[in-house]
Amino acid sequence: MSWRVANECADRRFGSAARKQIIMFLADKASDDGSGIWCSKGTVQRHTELGESTVKRTISDFLREGILIETGRRPCKNGFTVIYRIVLARVMQLESMAEPDDGTGSTVDPVQPEPGTGSTVDGVRGPLWTPNHPKTIHKPPTRERAKAAAVEDERFEKILAAYPKDRQRGKAACLARIREAVKEGVDPDDLLRAVQAYATESVGFTRSKVCFADNWFADRRWQRFLDALAEERQAQTALAADHHARLATWVRDRSPMCKHITAPQLAALVTAGLVTDGQLRAAGLAA
Numbered sequence: 001m002s003w004r005v006a007n008e009c010a011d012r013r014f015g016s017a018a019r020k021q022i023i024m025f026l027a028d029k030a031s032d033d034g035s036g037i038w039c040s041k042g043t044v045q046r047h048t049e050l051g052e053s054t055v056k057r058t059i060s061d062f063l064r065e066g067i068l069i070e071t072g073r074r075p076c077k078n079g080f081t082v083i084y085r086i087v088l089a090r091v092m093q094l095e096s097m098a099e100p101d102d103g104t105g106s107t108v109d110p111v112q113p114e115p116g117t118g119s120t121v122d123g124v125r126g127p128l129w130t131p132n133h134p135k136t137i138h139k140p141p142t143r144e145r146a147k148a149a150a151v152e153d154e155r156f157e158k159i160l161a162a163y164p165k166d167r168q169r170g171k172a173a174c175l176a177r178i179r180e181a182v183k184e185g186v187d188p189d190d191l192l193r194a195v196q197a198y199a200t201e202s203v204g205f206t207r208s209k210v211c212f213a214d215n216w217f218a219d220r221r222w223q224r225f226l227d228a229l230a231e232e233r234q235a236q237t238a239l240a241a242d243h244h245a246r247l248a249t250w251v252r253d254r255s256p257m258c259k260h261i262t263a264p265q266l267a268a269l270v271t272a273g274l275v276t277d278g279q280l281r282a283a284g285l286a287a
Contacts, residue, residue: 034086170214194225
């Protein structure tokens with residue numbers, strides 16, 4: 001994310017709480033010049049908890065007003081995702097939220113508060129600081145955040161390491177795509193299982209038939225493995241529900257088969273509300 005873009009957007013009035021919430025979410029995804037925003041409207045909706053129609057209408061309004069522009073498209077499982085860019089020059093034309101300063105009268109030969117910005121390229125303002133000062137101002141990491149980031153990086157490295165070794169390429173790009181997926185809500189452990197499943201599936205393939213890692217992550221080819229994993233879990237949940245229903249019937253009928261029910265299974269039946277303590281006692285399963 002870019003603190004510069006986020007700060008510029010935070011200091012301007014966008015007309016409503018929903019518009020401000022959406023632009024701040026997009027600013028969180030942007031580079032220092034406002035570009036590189038790659039997230040679907042569904043992702044914006046999930047993270048802002050706004051209505052689908054509100055998100056679609058607001059982004060359309062931003063495009064019409066010139067606050068956003070489309071700079072490209074990237075393929076995804078549902079077709080493509082539009083890549084946006086926040087036009088900082090247009091944002092800075094909006095009304096400021098800063099309180100007006102008290103008038104102090106005119107000054108003679110006032111001191112220039114910052115170096116000249118020079119010319120602009122494609123509507124993007126030049127640097128606010130001297131060239132040896134980064135435009136992005138990072139918050140100093142706390143010990144806890146630094147430790148959490150290290151753990152996260154280690155997990156992402158482990159995911160990439162599971163990919164077929166002779167087809168690993170573009171480490172930085174791969175880690176960036178992994179980070180994006182996790183930020184969208186993908187469980188890192190599930191992503192690791194998807195990579196491992198592809199590695200197992202491609203064993204014995206000729207080298208030309210195995211996708212390079214950077215393309216594999218960029219095209220989100222892990223999605224089909226996650227879909228299969230979700231289906232498997234749903235099937236296992238359904239089987240467990242059927243099994244618990246059968247055990248509950250044994251308890252209610254005081255079947256001799258109750259002796260085969262384990263203590264964890266009894267606890268699960270009670271927690272699920274399938275049997276009561278009275279029914280357990282009647283079946284001789286509880287004191």
